[in-house]
Amino acid sequence: MIEVQPNPEQRRAFAAHAVLQKPKWRTVSPTSFAVPADLFTALPEELLIGAVVDGHRYVSPDEDAALGNQPFARLLDCGKCYEEVGGEVHPHPECPLGTTAGLELVGVATEAGFREAVPGEPVPEVPAEAYDADSVPLTAADTSEAAPSGAPEGVFPCGSCDRDFTTERGRDTHERMKHPEA
Known part of the structure; x- marks a missing residue:
């Protein structure tokens, strides 16, 4: 309706x-x-x-035309392409305006800038000019309490029995259910 x-x-x-x-x-x-x-x-x-x-x-079509609004898809000056959602795109292969030959990519990664990612290697620093003037740097997360001492990463042992859990949430639920006195 x-x-x-x-x-x-x-x-x-x-x-x-x-x-x-x-x-x-x-x-x-x-x-x-x-x-x-x-x-x-x-x-x-x-x-x-x-x-x-x-x-x-x-808005009636007559009022829309009186305001001078263009129809959704109008033929562009090149005579081969159409406008899409308010922006000119030139997808036709014979379009003289759609060629990218001789244009330089500005602010876009180039082939020379790509590097192969190596697991465990830190990410390179971002240049300061990439940030706005009012941006605030983030502080590094404190990882000192990530795992209890002596336990491998991703293992959460119960403090009241010898059982290990894969998640902290699972361990906490177990402790509430099985060891309410602790």
Whole structure:
């Protein structure tokens, strides 16, 4: 259902149209109607002008054209490509504007800058100019309490018995259930 709140001047005309439908359209508030989605496209244009449809003001195609808005996909100056979502893209292989020959990548990684990642090797420092002026550096995490002394990493022993757990949460649950006195 699509909620339509007609313009106050059009409310009576909209209501008259709504009760003529089979089945009748229902009201969802004193000023709004629930219009079936499949019947919304057949609604007369003059009833929708000035209306609020699903929380957004309805803009008729005539009003949109009067404001000078371009249609969604217009042919660009190259004559081969179309505009997509407000930005020009030139995907056609014969487009003279879409060629990237002779262009330099600015702010993008180049082949010379790629390195092979080595496990265990620290990540290289990021240059200071990559950060905004108001950025705040993060502090290093304290890893001193990661595992109890003498226990291998990823093993969490119970303090009251000789059982080991793979997660800290599992160990804590065990201690609450089996050793409530501790």
